[in-house]
Amino acid sequence: MTGFAQPIDLQRPPRIQFGVGSLAQLKPYLDESGLRRPYVVADAVNAARLDALGLGQVPCFGQVEPEPGIPNLRAAALAAGDADVIIGFGGGSAMDLAKLVAVLASTNLTFEEISGPHRIPGRRVALIQIPTTAGTGSEVGTRALVTDPDSHAKVATESVHMLADLAIIDPELTMSVPPHVTAATGVDAMAHCVEAFTSRRAHPLIDAYAIQGIKLVGRYLKRAVEDGTDAEARAGLAYAAFCGGVCLGPVNTTAGHATAYPLGTRHGLPHGIANALMFPHVLAANAAARPEKTAQICAALGFSGASRDSVVTGALAFCAGLGLDMRLSSHGVLEADLEAMAEEAHAIRRLLDWNPVDLSMSAILDLYRAAL
Numbered sequence: 001m002t003g004f005a006q007p008i009d010l011q012r013p014p015r016i017q018f019g020v021g022s023l024a025q026l027k028p029y030l031d032e033s034g035l036r037r038p039y040v041v042a043d044a045v046n047a048a049r050l051d052a053l054g055l056g057q058v059p060c061f062g063q064v065e066p067e068p069g070i071p072n073l074r075a076a077a078l079a080a081g082d083a084d085v086i087i088g089f090g091g092g093s094a095m096d097l098a099k100l101v102a103v104l105a106s107t108n109l110t111f112e113e114i115s116g117p118h119r120i121p122g123r124r125v126a127l128i129q130i131p132t133t134a135g136t137g138s139e140v141g142t143r144a145l146v147t148d149p150d151s152h153a154k155v156a157t158e159s160v161h162m163l164a165d166l167a168i169i170d171p172e173l174t175m176s177v178p179p180h181v182t183a184a185t186g187v188d189a190m191a192h193c194v195e196a197f198t199s200r201r202a203h204p205l206i207d208a209y210a211i212q213g214i215k216l217v218g219r220y221l222k223r224a225v226e227d228g229t230d231a232e233a234r235a236g237l238a239y240a241a242f243c244g245g246v247c248l249g250p251v252n253t254t255a256g257h258a259t260a261y262p263l264g265t266r267h268g269l270p271h272g273i274a275n276a277l278m279f280p281h282v283l284a285a286n287a288a289a290r291p292e293k294t295a296q297i298c299a300a301l302g303f304s305g306a307s308r309d310s311v312v313t314g315a316l317a318f319c320a321g322l323g324l325d326m327r328l329s330s331h332g333v334l335e336a337d338l339e340a341m342a343e344e345a346h347a348i349r350r351l352l353d354w355n356p357v358d359l360s361m362s363a364i365l366d367l368y369r370a371a372l
């Protein structure tokens, strides 16, 4: 079945406040909802500006690490006490931990008992997500990613019970994001849209968000990297990240994220940088299977998608124009690392099975070699 008739399950937070100044809605929402014991989960940057939430003195776990691991989650959950609402305040790292903390604070279960797809029985504690990067779209999603320190693999937990009751997307909060993080997180948002748009389970209803997100990144990402105070660009990117989040739910990513994950887990690269490094090569590898959509993506980002070569060259130049060094070798990856990375990526069937082209282990190795 194709087209609009294809069944689709859309899950979004019941309330989303979007726009400059929308953070002011937090306190009235808590008051209306009778929520009196908030607990904030934040990274160090955002923990240092808790006053922006307008809640006065508020309990906070302020040590969320980038790409957090299970021990970081445990520490965050430990101090939640008898909170009746968890507030994720930060990028994807803080919001993902906030989702899991809200579940752990609602049940007597451990992370091992809830991790993976659809194992969470319910949630009693409310959840509010306030993104401060424009990237993951985690604020509107049902997934949380934490790294297992033993296997170094990202553990994906998914549940409708991790959907926020309220997401407040205030682009003003992203103005302080430094240029390289702006670039990386913006490419992550774009990658969510691109991979969903070209996926085997792409859906026209989601395609509308996907192409909109890609166009916004094409129009605004360079502007926001060059001038973080560009309010129009920041707002456009906040919406692009939202679009990416909408794409992740029912469609999700494919080979771009699958090949990016080993760069994060084995080499410690930030999620957005890892995605940027693989994006040109995966887009080109999939171009023949999705010629029209690839042409639309390339046009939205400002280059020609006429041939495989022009796709790679154009996409590399787009990312390099954001200040990203696009060679794996510049990020400490060696030729000798590639085979193990290809094996790890090839095993991520939950994503690769939806890639428009079947990528064998040697095809993935070729992608890494091209990116080296």
Ligand SMILES: NC(=O)c1ccc[n+]([C@@H]2O[C@H](COP(=O)([O-])OP(=O)(O)OC[C@H]3O[C@@H](n4cnc5c(N)ncnc54)[C@H](O)[C@@H]3O)[C@@H](O)[C@H]2O)c1
Residues within 6 Å of the ligand: 043, 044, 045, 046, 065, 066, 067, 068, 090, 091, 092, 093, 094, 096, 132, 133, 135, 136, 137, 138, 141, 143, 144, 145, 154, 173, 174, 175, 176, 177, 178, 181, 185, 188, 248, 271, 272
């Ligand atoms: N849940 C999902 O669907 C989903 C999707 C994609 C990625 N992720 C996960 O999200 C995490 C990455 O999230 P991210 O890319 O937003 O990065 P992040 O949350 O790790 O933040 C990156 C850095 O930016 C800083 N920062 C955040 N907001 C800032 C601000 N306003 N001003 C200045 N600095 C700021 C943080 O302190 C941190 O050092 C990864 O763990 C990734 O796996 C989740």
Ligand SMILES: [Fe+2]
Residues within 6 Å of the ligand: 136, 188, 191, 192, 257, 271, 275
């Ligand atoms: Fe991502």
